[in-house]
Amino acid sequence: MAFFGDYHTHTIYSHGKGTVEENVIAAVKRGLKEIAITDHGFHHMTYNVRKMDWPFIRKDVERMREKYPMIKILLGLESNFVSLKGTVDITAADMKYLDILVCGYHKFVKPERLTDQFGFFLPNLLGMAEKRMLVKNTDAYIKALEKYDIDVISHICHAAPVDPVEVAKAAAYFGTLIEVNNKNIKAKTGLSSCTDKQWEKVMETDVEFIVDSDAHRPERVGHFEKAETLIERVGLPLERVANWNRTPVFRSHKAKEELLRAAKRSAADGESK
Numbered sequence: 176m177a178f179f180g181d182y183h184t185h186t187i188y189s190h191g192k193g194t195v196e197e198n199v200i201a202a203v204k205r206g207l208k209e210i211a212i213t214d215h216g217f218h219h220m221t222y223n224v225r226k227m228d229w230p231f232i233r234k235d236v237e238r239m240r241e242k243y244p245m246i247k248i249l250l251g252l253e254s255n256f257v258s259l260k261g262t263v264d265i266t267a268a269d270m271k272y273l274d275i276l277v278c279g280y281h282k283f284v285k286p287e288r289l290t291d292q293f294g295f296f297l298p299n300l301l302g303m304a305e306k307r308m309l310v311k312n313t314d315a316y317i318k319a320l321e322k323y324d325i326d327v328i329s330h331i332c333h334a335a336p337v338d339p340v341e342v343a344k345a346a347a348y349f350g351t352l353i354e355v356n357n358k359n360i361k362a363k364t365g366l367s368s369c370t371d372k373q374w375e376k377v378m379e380t381d382v383e384f385i386v387d388s389d390a391h392r393p394e395r396v397g398h399f400e401k402a403e404t405l406i407e408r409v410g411l412p413l414e415r416v417a418n419w420n421r422t423p424v425f426r427s428h429k430a431k432e433e434l435l436r437a438a439k440r441s442a443a444d445g446e447s448k
């Protein structure tokens with residue numbers, strides 16, 4: 176198998192062990208053509224990127240682009256859900272630094288409001304009211320996909336119950352990729368947070384996938400072995416994996432523009448009738 180790039184890696188700017196340069200060198204050694212640096216979003220209580228570091232990370236990436244022209248380096252962020260309303264810990268001002276936006280549910284995140292601590296994070300953490308939370312979490316995912324130009328949903332089903340099929344339908348509509356996250360797959364069982372049955376159902380939607388390492392150490396960059404085994408087992412066609420032998424197209428922004436144009440056209444058609 177030949178994966179074109181790794182679009183979810185961490186560095187010392189958040190929870191990773193290596194520098195941006197070390198991740199880039201590791202990616203070049205693995206033969207990747209692209210790498211994204213996607214540290215944890217601002218609201219994570221322990222592993223967050225600090226706002227004050229943001230311009231420096233951008234500069235760091237720019238420097239590495241000049242030093243390693245053989246690989247394309249993208250700056251991203253793995254943003255966190257902060258509310259049941261689908262709010263994510265990123266602003267329009269932050270977005271200007273970004274080439275790619277990854278978004279995932281994480282525990283131990285500062286909520287938007289106190290009510291989200293008690294109505295969102297705590298019940299998910301404690302596994303309370305699982306059926307009710309599944310509906311609420313799924314709704315939060317779909318609202319986030321609608322509100323933000325999210326390119327990749329990372330490790331779906333991890334740490335909070337969701338309906339991955341409904342999320343995948345919305346992701347397909349808004350031009351977002353669903354990640355097969357190598358780190359999220361248990362070494363012993365080969366199972367991810369989604370069950371194989373759920374992956375099979377997700378495959379019945381029109382969504383596209385992306386395979387990432389979620390490396391927290393440079394030596395894990397570009398390692399997709401567990402994801403490859405899962406892909407084979409559930410029969411995910413490689414032509415639906417956006418970074419398999421091709422440059423993935425991150426089109427969430429474009430997809431929203433197209434939807435807006437289509438809505439305007441149908442409104443204009445309605446008026447002229």
Ligand SMILES: [Zn+2]
Pocket residue numbers: 253279281329330
């Ligand atoms: Zn994550």
Ligand SMILES: [Zn+2]
Pocket residue numbers: 183185253329389
């Ligand atoms: Zn991550």
